[in-house]
Amino acid sequence: MDNYVKTPHLIEEKSFEIITEELGEKTFPEEIGKIVKRVIHTTADFEYADITIISDGAIEAAKEAVKKGYNIVTDTNMAKSGINKRILKSFGGEVRCxxxxxxxxxxxxxxxxxxxxxxxxxxxxxxxxxxxxxxxxPTALFKLKEHMEAGRVKPALIIGVPVGFVGAAESKEELEKLDVPYITIRGRKGGSTVAAAIMNAILYMI
Amino acid sequence: MDNYVKTPHLIEEKSFEIITEELGEKTFPEEIGKIVKRVIHTTADFEYADITIISDGAIEAAKEAVKKGYNIVTDTNMAKSGINKRILKSFGGEVRCxxxxxxxxxxxxxxxxxxxxxxxxxxxxxxxxxxxxxxxxPTALFKLKEHMEAGRVKPALIIGVPVGFVGAAESKEELEKLDVPYITIRGRKGGSTVAAAIMNAILYMI
Structure with missing residues (x-):
């Protein structure tokens, strides 16, 4: 019982080493890799290496949005809880749900x-x-799309990863058609922990 | 854009129908099924049907513990956010992190x-x-085990489902050796959303 790793920093470092090793020949450009690996770290599910989709320029746009002090809106308090507020706050932004x-x-x-x-x-x-x-x-994502199409909102970034069996995959297909920087997970998978992991991966890059 | 399901209750009902259908011949006793299906509902990951482990009598013990007004302790604010407090509160308990x-x-x-x-x-x-x-x-689970072995705490239920690559699987193997009502996920998978889903499945049974 005394030989388990107790240092948080080392636990995370070791985890990412294992993930990189098990991904094997499946490699990614550095910043995309940071996002994909953090999602796998959060779920222990390597399928995310194949279904995580990042639109061109989305990571750069995300970093800019954080630096400008924009606020993050989440659909659940779980996602809000999971996002690192310290880094965001240093630029003047906050997480709202x-x-x-x-x-x-x-x-x-x-x-x-x-x-x-x-x-x-x-x-x-x-x-x-x-x-x-x-x-x-999914309904949050559908509603956001309606507001965008009506010109009522212009998001700097959408991390749209609803999980589930009714409307989730469809809502994310619609997201991929929008002219907006986005990060999504194709199909049914996703969830609040995945959403927070993606946002945190971006915050840690800054 | 107008033909998506907007009624929360129907969305959940339909989701559970799909899950039951896709589980096919993989059936469970009613209450165990409610837990397993809610975890799948939360993750869209059918592997949970094979790795969710519920100790004998754990569901009954869990319901009793809630009815007695015991508090729930979570290891993260994410898990805390995800647990339905209304039902718990009606018996006098609260969620603490x-x-x-x-x-x-x-x-x-x-x-x-x-x-x-x-x-x-x-x-x-x-x-x-x-x-x-x-x-x-995992370190929270290891620490809890130490306290139990030293006779400092006697949990009424442990939902122990740490996710990850360093210590998670091992911490859950140790949990399965303890003389305590438990619910766990074998291997690396799990997480805060899974933990909350299991607790909520129990709360909804009451």
């Missing part, structure tokens, strides 16, 4: 939609909310 | 260990903390 707000619950009930959609409606009312990190709700 | 506490950071530094371990040291000081939900840190 409106899903549990009382006015959002009221609006969702009135409009007979998901709270995730009502939360997105609230998010776009403040134009410093420019980075969207969606790990759970 | 000490990882971000200032005194925990100080103790971890002094003892040169992980914050996860220092947080576990703090958790066992209050004996109403009886349900442990560990989704991330």
């Amino acid at each position: 409106f899903i549990a707000d009382e006015d959002v619950a009221v609006r969702a009930k009135e409009e007979k939609t998901t709270r995730a959609m009502a939360a997105m409606n609230k998010a776009i009312e403040d134009e410093t909310n420019k980075i969207f990190v969606i790990g759970n709700a | 000490f990882i971000a506490d200032e005194d925990v950071a100080v103790r971890a530094k002094e003892e040169k260990t992980t914050r996860a371990m220092a947080a576990m040291n703090k958790a066992i000081e209050d004996e109403t903390n009886k349900i442990f939900v560990i989704g991330n840190a």
Whole structure:
């Protein structure tokens, strides 16, 4: 019981070494690799090496957006919890999640939609909310797309990785058609931990 | 864009139907099935059907522990965020996570260990903390084991599902040797969303 690794920094370093080794000949450009490996680190699922999609220039755009002090909006408090706020704060940004707000619950009930959609409606009312990190709700991603097409919001980055069996894959297919810097996971997989891992990988690059 | 499912309840119901269908001949006793399917719902990863391990009587013990109003301790704020507090609160319990506490950071530094371990040291000081939900840190699980063996804590349930490449699988192997009601995921997989999904599956049964 005394011979397990107790130093957090070493645990992470060793984990990334193992991941790199097991990826074998599957290599990536440096910054893309950092994102893919952090997702695998978070899930222990190597399938993410094949289904993580990063649009051209998205990493550069993401770093710029953070440096400009834009806020991050997440669809769940889980994703919010998982994002490293210290680095973001040093540039003036913060992580916001409106899903549990009382006015959002009221609006969702009135409009007979998901709270995730009502939360997105609230998010776009403040134009410093420019980075969207969606790990759970396809409806949040669909709603964001509607707002973009209507010219109501112009995100600096969308990390769109809803997980699940109803609408998740479809919402991400739609994301890939949009003219916006994005990072996504093809198919059903994804989730709040994956969303946070991607955002953190970008924050740690800065 | 108008034909996607917007009703949260229907989305979840449909998801569980798809999961049951795709599991095919792989069936489970009802309550075990509810846990396994909720984990798959959270990850979109059917491997969890084969690696989710529930000790004899653990579900019954878990329900009893919730009904007694015991508190849940998580190793991360992500897992805490993901757990349904409403049901727990109706029995008098709450979800606690000490990882971000200032005194925990100080103790971890002094003892040169992980914050996860220092947080576990703090958790066992209050004996109403009886349900442990560990989704991330193997060191939290190892530390909990030490405290159990020293007779300092007697958990009513351990959901021990740390994810990762260094110590995670080993920590869960140790959990399976303990005389305690437990739910675990064999191997590297797991995580905060998985931990919360398992706890929620239990809460929804009550």
